[in-house]
Amino acid sequence: MTTYRVCCFLRRFRAASNEPSEELGDVFQAYSDGGSVMGDEALRRFLREVQGEAAVGDDELEATAREVMAFAAEQRLLRKGGAGAGLTVEGFHRWLCSDANAALDPRKRVYQDMGSPLSHYFIYTGHNSYLTGNQLSSGCSEVPIVKALHDGVRVIELDLWPNAGKDAVEVLHGSVEVDETMDQCELHDPADEDSILSDWWLNARLRFRPNYRAPFNNMFMLICWRIWKERNARIFEQRCKTPEALVEDIKEEAVTWREAGIFPDCCDFVLCSFLPMLKLVGRPLADPATMGRAHHRPASRRRCSGTRRLQLTGRCQPPPEKKLTTFCSRRTLTSPVGLMKCLEAIKEHAFVASPYPVILTLEDHLTPDLQSNVAKVHLDHLTIFFLFFFFFFNGGIDRWISLTQMIKETFGDMLYVSEYENMAEFPSPDDLKEKIIVSTKPPKEYLQTKNDNDADEAGVWGEEITDDKVATAMIEEKCAAAAVVDEEMQEAETDKKTQQGVDNEYRRLIAIPLTRRKHDMDQDLKVDPDRVTRLSLGEKAYEKAIVTHGADIIRFTQRNLLRIFPRSTRITSSNYNPLMGWRYGVQMVAANMQGHGRKLWLTQGMFRANGGCGYVKKPDILMNNDPDELFDPTSKLPVKTRLKVTVYMGDGWRFDFRKTHFDKYSPPDFYARVGIAGVEADTRMEQTKVKMDTWIPAWDHEFEFPLSVPELALLRVEVHESDNHQKDDFGGQTCLPVWELRRGIRSVRLCDRSGEPLRSVKLLMRFDFT
Structure with a gap:
């Protein structure tokens, strides 16, 4: 019994039971011929008919059957000897809940073709990767960069600003000068x-x-x-x-x-x-x-x-x-972090989670002088002692080194330097394994930015984001000066007098150059057959572009890289819907990794695919350049498949949370929400009934989702605790790529708000495609 105290009274509730739900029990009975154990042959039949193991071949089926029996034997849940030998109900249930039976195959690593150009992949992209919290007053540190790299993020962004003395570089979140x-x-x-x-x-x-x-x-x-x-x-x-x-x-x-x-x-x-x-x-x-x-x-x-x-x-x-x-300052209230700390952190942790390339995007707000002479090397006392005489005749211990030298000497052979100034096609992730790529505007772009400022004041200030319908109405009333200049162009405005002496060595480090926007979307999205590039658009500008130039964006991203980033008014580090970008083939949908919420959960779910390597191959529908068959994510497409999802039960909250975490006077009242995030026609959310006063809810609820573009569909799962008098409590969430779901009854581990897996909380669910 579980006891809860209410004033001077005690409320008693039946203790949580480990037994499987009613429907799971029926499945076991069906394959054990009504008995108490499931024999070897019955287990193989279950794996073939329910779990879909026959599709992977007989050898894989036999290997899985041996793994199940070995697991049950290790847990002492395997009955041995005679005709009654086999898997018990508890052993069957325990194996279904194990990580070996996860919805995404834990044995599957990188399986997609990684030999295509970079533009053929969605890339796990961070925004303001150095921030520890909100965009206004949080600290800057190398710690969020390390965490992002360990989570599989492949695009790291650094904002480079001069320090107060204009003689060194700092990494921090800046603002316009006012x-x-x-x-x-x-x-x-x-x-x-x-x-x-x-x-x-x-x-x-x-x-x-x-x-x-x-x-x-x-x-x-x-x-x-x-x-x-x-x-x-x-x-x-x-x-x-x-x-x-x-x-x-x-x-x-x-x-x-x-x-x-x-x-x-x-x-x-x-x-x-x-x-x-x-x-x-x-x-x-x-x-x-x-x-x-x-x-x-x-x-x-x-x-x-x-x-x-x-x-x-x-x-x-x-x-x-x-x-x-x-x-009067160029910056927000964020505290800076040294550039060398960030570079060293990237070097040390870049390939812990994935061997595929890390793209370093630099928001470079430095003058050419600081690009060439960007930071003093502050030496510790031990180094000073050994190198004192060496530097004595060279002008002292504090030596100025260029940004180019700093990057080269930090990354060494890990740094990718292109042999060609203009590439006709991007290299593949396989070609760039364990390489770090620098991507920013070439120095010459800064010479032209200031000239455009006065004539494009609207773009500097930006505009508030709207939904598609409002955006369409705004465009119909359009004014030519309403184009929004991207964040990188906004913050790169520097005094024209300082734009002399461009560092050619610095230019050669930029393997993926960022194209300066022309404030004409037709020109910005024009595809050059002899040259590939990267374009960067703010959330607001991109939202307008998909209304009027959706087809052009898809064509552009078939060869070139496009990055979109959150609007500057997302002070709390919130995020936009990443599917807004993926539907049109955008490779770099930048996310605030410190901004936990449903939009970030979608990003984390997408990049659980392909072994979590940070690169996911774009579906073929986005790479078809036939004008008559160009993909339109807003059109009504025929249903390609139907996903049936059954939510059987959940468990684990009783181990990870205090008894009174959800409700002070009774066990929690859990319900589950299940849905699809994808193209507009496929997007929907459903909900189970509330199971009252139980730590192990058994819903046994089936949903069916028709999918027109399953290649872009993500399965959303959330659990909440119902509360009649205040906001429902959060019980866990996860997001999974639909195209990688394994058929059958599978274990689904839930995560907390930040996307970190909860230690014990899992759901048992069944997936079938028809």
């Missing part, structure tokens, strides 16, 4: 009719200790600025949101921040602190000349409804106490 704008900010009292504005600044500051108030000012103004520039991008499409609509967006963003644990001690402030931005974000971009003539009058203060109020007007202003001079 010095001139922020210098012209001041605050005003709200008018009587501004009832929608909440008293925010002074009340919020009082919640912080005095030494934390200046950083709070900086952070809040940075949030204001980032949201303001995103919202005001709409004016370039002659489409600007009303303040009333914006307040709902901002409230939603604030709730996301609260749920992510930011400002844990002042959650009420989070919900109201964004509201005063309405006057700012609802207005069009102010004319710089007008802003320059602005009158800087001191902000008065008055009591309103018992509280102090300040209004943030169209000219973003700092708090009245003083000018916000400390804000």
Whole structure:
């Protein structure tokens, strides 16, 4: 019996049973001829008819049968001797739950053809790989890079910025420079009719200790600025949101921040602190000349409804106490990490999970001088002692080395350097085994970026993401200046005077050059038969492109590499739906690996395929270049196969969680959600009934999913604990590639929110294709 205390009373519940569910028991009875054991021949018949082992050949079937018997004998669940010898019910159930019977064959390693060009594969891609948490204030470290590589990620991104002294390089998350704008900010009292504005600044500051108030000012103004520039991008499409609509967006963003644990001690402030931005974000971009003539009058203060109020007007202003001079910076509040630490971590851990190539994408915000002279080598005392005399006659111990040298000397023979400046076709993963590839913009691209800035201000600020229907309407109202410039182009703006003396050695290190966008999607997606390249698009720009240039994207990705990355306003490191990219053949769908959630679970599920090597071959439908047969992911396609999924039962929570983890006064009430993520026609989600007060729920529920494109379908499985009075508790999840599922009754191990496998929690499920 299991006992729960309710005040001075005790509630008693029947102890969890290890017995299989009713339907599983029926399966055992059917193949044991109603007896208590399953003999050798009955086991082979079960493996052939239910588990589909006949499809792999008689030798494999015999090997599996021997493994089952050996497993049962090891667990002392095999009855021996005479006519009654065979597998017991408990032994049968225990083997079904074992990892040897997993839904994805644990013996299957890399099985796909790895001899095709890189553009023929989906590649496991990270975004801002060095961040430990949110995009605004988390730390930068080599630890997330190491974890990503151990998880099989094959594309690592590093943001390179000059340090404060402009004499060394740092890796950190940067932002656009807003010095001139922020210098012209001041605050005003709200008018009587501004009832929608909440008293925010002074009340919020009082919640912080005095030494934390200046950083709070900086952070809040940075949030204001980032949201303001995103919202005001709409004016370039002659489409600007009303303040009333914006307040709902901002409230939603604030709730996301609260749920992510930011400002844990002042959650009420989070919900109201964004509201005063309405006057700012609802207005069009102010004319710089007008802003320059602005009158800087001191902000008065008055009591309103018992509280102090300040209004943030169209000219973003700092708090009245003083000018916000400390804000003027190119960066967010993330703390930097040294470049050498990151490079050394990549070198040491690059091929732990997979021998296939690691692509290093550099968000290079350095001047040519720093590309050539990027970092001092700080030597420890022991090294100084041995090398002192060697360096003495060469100008001292601190030596400047170029970025080129740093990369070459760190990676050595692991670094792939192409023999050709322009490749007609990418090498294959097999050709690039245990190689590290550098991919970034060639230095000459920076010379042209500044020239395009003034004419393309809309692209610099970007625009808010919308769904496909809204995007279509926006395009019908289009304005030519509404193109969104990708993140790499936004953040690479440097002073034109510094763009001299391009380092040719640095250029030769770039094996996969990034093409500078021309702000014309027809030109950006034009396929050059004599040259392959990589294009990078932001989430917002890509979403617009698939509406108007979906076929062009598929053709482009058949030869070239395309990378898409999350929008800059995903401050909590959330992710977009990766299938939005995979449906069109996008190889590099960059994900925030620290942003745990359903979208990241899909990415993790996709790259469980092909032995978890980080490269998954694109289906043939995406490689067909016949104009009459070009794949259209939005079209209604005939059903190719049907997947039947039966959820029998689950177990393991009682071992991994406290007795009161899900419910304080009773055992948990579990239900399972099962569905498909794929092309729009295949995507759906179903749910079992809730099983009350049990640690071992037995659902015995069957679902059927018609699939038109099974090659792009992912099976989603989630378990939750039902709660009538608050949000349901999370009980585990997993995501599996449909095309690798093994037929029959299989064990499915669940993972936690971050994608790490739970130690004991598993489901027993059955998969059949018809």
